[in-house]
Amino acid sequence: MRSSTGGGGPAQLADVLERVLDKGIVIAGDIQVNLLDIELLTIRLRLLIASADKAREMGIDWWEGDPFLGRGQKNGELEDRLKRLERAAGID
């Protein structure tokens, strides 16, 4: 059994991201984060975390080699791609 309480590494980062961006109490403050953007990142995270196997079965592996995905892509292109992937992977 391993224990980790902090300090770097992709697994630790994924643990933190999935909690802070996707869990916790949602409260709308005065300054609204564009939820689309946050959701986009959360979806990116989810794709990375959850649906990689499904996506790979479909021959989609564009995130491979770049754990933070599509950095150089145009935004609309990325969103379109995400939409297609979400539908295919059954993420709501």
Next chain:
Amino acid sequence: MASSRTGSSVWSVPPASTDAWYVYGVVPKGTSPDVFANAGAEIELVETGELTAVASRVPLEEYGAEALEANVKHPEWLEEKVNAHNAVLAAGVGVTTVLPFRFGAIYRDEEQVRGMLTKRPELRDALARLDGAVELGVKALLDPEVLRARLAHDRGLDAEVGSGRAYMLWKQLERELDEEVRSFAGSCADESHERLAAAADDARVNPAQHPSVAGGEMLLNGAYLVRSDRDAAFRDVLRELQARYGDDGVTYELTGPWPPYNFVGDEEQA
């Protein structure tokens, strides 16, 4: 904040107010500022009634609506802020009860933070419900090769491929082993979660993380709400699972204690 390109005055906030208030979460009233002394950020505690907001002043040039919209698109920026968010809340874990907010609760000033606290009496109930509890993460990772070697060995089939007939047999064995590995993965995940959930006060299963992130094939990505008086028993269950499934190639990883991120959703949502 940049001035208007057209030259007309578009300040939507008083010029003196160059800060916003970023709220990480809520703790009970009377919580000492010392709790957050080493949290890695300058913390302001805003107390109203039974509740204390844990906040920081943040520059509008970074957290104003436009800037924020641009900033959250940068993974490096977001990573840093998300890590900082968690570090602040983690400082309170085990010391007091922490209600973690999701990233991005930002207010114009202290009064607005107070207003939020007074408008949300349900936060009090959540504090009471989560009193003395922390979240523990348990990930079960499988090394399929270890399991396959063991399954093959159990059948007395360590032999190398030789003749064509041996090759055909080997291919068939491979398929059978694939099936057995899948079946094992499902039952091991189910049993692990059931036993851990029984030792916890509440439990959630989250999607498995990608192997390149997780460092193996993740069978289980669980979150467990554990009160301090059950902590030792929970860890015992985890040790038992490790003892039982370790030889099959399963490694359990315990993370946390975390603020109870996975146990404040739903009923408290806006």
